[in-house]
Amino acid sequence: MSQPSDDVLRDIHRRMVRIRVFETEAGRMAEAGKIPGALHLYVGEEAVAAGVMVHLSDDDWITSTHRGHGHLIAKGGAFDRMFAELFGRATGYCRGKGGSMHISNMDLGMLGANGIVGAGPPIAVGAAFSTKFRKTDRVAVSFFGDGASNEGSFHEAANMAALYKLPVIFVCENNGYGEYTPQANHQAIVDVADRAAGYGMPGVVVDGMDAMAVYESAEAAIDRARSGEGPTLLECKTYRFFDHVGVRGMGLSYRTDEELEEWQKRDPIHLFEARLAELGVLSRDEAAGIHEGILEEVKAGIEFAESSPLPDPNTLLDDVYA
Amino acid sequence: MQAPAVGLVANPASGKDIRRVTARASVFDNQEKTAMVRRCLIGVRAMSDVPIRYLPDASRLVEAALDELGFDAEPLDIVPTRGAVDTTRAACALRGATVVITLGGDGTNRAFAKGWLDAPLIPLSTGTNNAFPMMREATTAGAAAGVLASGDVPIEAVAGRSKVIHVEIQDQPRDIALIDAVLTKERFVGARSLEDPARFVAAMLTRADPAGVGMTSVGGFVHPLSAREDAVLKLEFEPGSSRVVHAALAPGRFERIGLAQIAAIPLGESMCLTGPGVLALDGERERVLRKGQHALLTAHRDGPWVIDVSKVLRHASGCGRRA
Numbered sequence: 068m069s070q071p072s073d074d075v076l077r078d079i080h081r082r083m084v085r086i087r088v089f090e091t092e093a094g095r096m097a098e099a100g101k102i103p104g105a106l107h108l109y110v111g112e113e114a115v116a117a118g119v120m121v122h123l124s125d126d127d128w129i130t131s132t133h134r135g136h137g138h139l140i141a142k143g144g145a146f147d148r149m150f151a152e153l154f155g156r157a158t159g160y161c162r163g164k165g166g167s168m169h170i171s172n173m174d175l176g177m178l179g180a181n182g183i184v185g186a187g188p189p190i191a192v193g194a195a196f197s198t199k200f201r202k203t204d205r206v207a208v209s210f211f212g213d214g215a216s217n218e219g220s221f222h223e224a225a226n227m228a229a230l231y232k233l234p235v236i237f238v239c240e241n242n243g244y245g246e247y248t249p250q251a252n253h254q255a256i257v258d259v260a261d262r263a264a265g266y267g268m269p270g271v272v273v274d275g276m277d278a279m280a281v282y283e284s285a286e287a288a289i290d291r292a293r294s295g296e297g298p299t300l301l302e303c304k305t306y307r308f309f310d311h312v313g314v315r316g317m318g319l320s321y322r323t324d325e326e327l328e329e330w331q332k333r334d335p336i337h338l339f340e341a342r343l344a345e346l347g348v349l350s351r352d353e354a355a356g357i358h359e360g361i362l363e364e365v366k367a368g369i370e371f372a373e374s375s376p377l378p379d380p381n382t383l384l385d386d387v388y389a
Numbered sequence: 390m391q392a393p394a395v396g397l398v399a400n401p402a403s404g405k406d407i408r409r410v411t412a413r414a415s416v417f418d419n420q421e422k423t424a425m426v427r428r429c430l431i432g433v434r435a436m437s438d439v440p441i442r443y444l445p446d447a448s449r450l451v452e453a454a455l456d457e458l459g460f461d462a463e464p465l466d467i468v469p470t471r472g473a474v475d476t477t478r479a480a481c482a483l484r485g486a487t488v489v490i491t492l493g494g495d496g497t498n499r500a501f502a503k504g505w506l507d508a509p510l511i512p513l514s515t516g517t518n519n520a521f522p523m524m525r526e527a528t529t530a531g532a533a534a535g536v537l538a539s540g541d542v543p544i545e546a547v548a549g550r551s552k553v554i555h556v557e558i559q560d561q562p563r564d565i566a567l568i569d570a571v572l573t574k575e576r577f578v579g580a581r582s583l584e585d586p587a588r589f590v591a592a593m594l595t596r597a598d599p600a601g602v603g604m605t606s607v608g609g610f611v612h613p614l615s616a617r618e619d620a621v622l623k624l625e626f627e628p629g630s631s632r633v634v635h636a637a638l639a640p641g642r643f644e645r646i647g648l649a650q651i652a653a654i655p656l657g658e659s660m661c662l663t664g665p666g667v668l669a670l671d672g673e674r675e676r677v678l679r680k681g682q683h684a685l686l687t688a689h690r691d692g693p694w695v696i697d698v699s700k701v702l703r704h705a706s707g708c709g710r711r712a
Contacts, residue, residue: 070576283579
């Protein structure tokens with residue numbers, strides 16, 4: 068495994084902070100009623116997207132979930148076009164017709180967030196098949212949750228990926244809940260990685276709150292995929308700090324405040340910033356400056372979105388493929 | 390002294406780290422661990438009706454086995470966190486038990502020894518680079534625990550005391566290792582495994598076995614040292630060295646590793662390591678050393694009593710008894 072340079076470490080940090088600030092402000096906008104539809108926010112899970120995406124180029128593919136903003140941001144998504152999409156404006160990534168749960172951008176290799184739980188893995192397998200067929204070294208990374216790992220689409224995708232040794236990395240973001248259902252109530256296992264052996268691929272459990280644990284594990288899995296050895300299932304144990312939908316959500320009592328507080332003690336950004344400061348890679352002041360700078364970018368993105376036009380009703384059927 | 394009891398600690402996290410990808414380590418899924426727990430429980434109950442006390446781990450490994458068997462056992466009063474601290478807390482709570490069966494790897498047993506240093510253990514392997522626990526059938530391991538708890542066999546007659554590396558870290562809490570402590574030039578704990586020999590700086594090993602996997606293999610190919618010998622092996626690494634050892638650093642993975650110095654030193658003699666770096670304990674990156682921060686390593690034979698299952702059962706069958 069490579070020893071990441073200071074620049075790479077700062078890059079991972081920046082990607083995490085970009086997600087945190089974007090999602091926090093998006094949550095604020097949603098709670099103020101300014102964003103239509105449901106937002107599923109990624110706050111708390113930033114280390115997973117950043118630790119994986121730092122290894123990918125725009126040529127590599129990803130598929131995402133209903134909680135997909137973090138994936139696109141970590142892949143290089145621009146705040147202005149993302150907010151415009153969330154606000155349903157014509158300047159958004161999908162011209163305002165996709166919204167939060169269907170945001171995509173082919174230039175960045177983002178094959179789409181997806182409102183259907185478990186819909187992403189087969190798409191990633193298709194993309195990986197294309198890279199193998201065309202003999203390129205692109206890889207496809209599919210993000211999905213613990214709930215999605217029960218869907219037939221995941222099992223079929225995992226089986227095919229292993230059978231054809233496709234360059235896929237299945238990244239399970241296990242945040243302990245399928246929507247409002249605790250994991251223990253929707254599957255008899257605790258480690259989704261245990262399922263990998265059943266398909267004939269390695270499965271690894273990763274501390275999803277530790278950016279470097281994700282970075283190292285993702286590097287190993289991506290190297291394996293690029294060298295033609297086939298897929299890997301990485302299960303990142305993580306936690307969402309906000310509710311399933313929005314920030315405070317519906318106020319349901321499916322998890323406790325104490326549990327949330329325990330996980331917040333291992334806030335991935337705080338942990339990483341503490342170590343970067345110890346190493347002299349990024350001082351506390353520099354980190355604070357990055358948060359502030361990104362907040363300004365986010366505000367500019369919101370302004371761009373709010374001042375953008377809604378899609379022309381005459382374009383309703385444009386860009387519709389099926 | 391507590392009333393006779395058998396303790397049971399199964400680590401749901403062992404055998405699942407990045408070495409499934411970077412090496413060829415086996416996946417040790419939790420269904421298999423539960424199956425082993427089941428066999429342990431059957432073994433214990435075949436020999437004894439002593440109370441069984443267990444860690445209620447986050448994956449319900451023991452509870453799943455108990456549910457199926459219908460056996461009574463007492464959960465320790467611990468709310469699991471999914472971390473190694475669960476095992477350490479279980480060790481504290483189990484102090485005084487006649488014998489404890491652990492299912493895990495070197496790291497699991499290290500975490501247990503942090504809570505109860507001189508515990509009587511039957512360590513069963515479900516980890517990756519395992520030097521401390523044994524690959525052994527759980528049924529008869531459980532039976533041996535049951536025999537011991539019934540009081541028919543004195544533990545001293547069937548167990549050996551382990552060496553422990555005591556790690557004193559400047560300005561930080563102490564730590565221990567049962568098998569090895571390695572200073573690396575890594576900057577993060579990260580995915581924990583030791584991957585790049587070029588970043589190894591120095592190590593202390595309580596045993597060096599060429600038939601083992603991990604750092605024990607590295608030492609074992611140049612200076613074998615058994616768990617019984619009252620010494621530890623001190624290694625200093627040098628990537629460009631002409632002295633190279635070809636050793637099994639992980640399951641299915643050999644590496645050529647440059648060595649500068651190799652020396653056996655007696656127990657009680659210390660070795661000082663200085664940061665920056667990350668200290669790996671029993672094969673996993675654990676503790677960060679800042680620049681100039683010292684860690685003093687000193688080994689003593691004051692660790693867990695590791696029970697020889699065969700000896701216990703031979704005693705029980707009468708073959709091991711003296712006339």
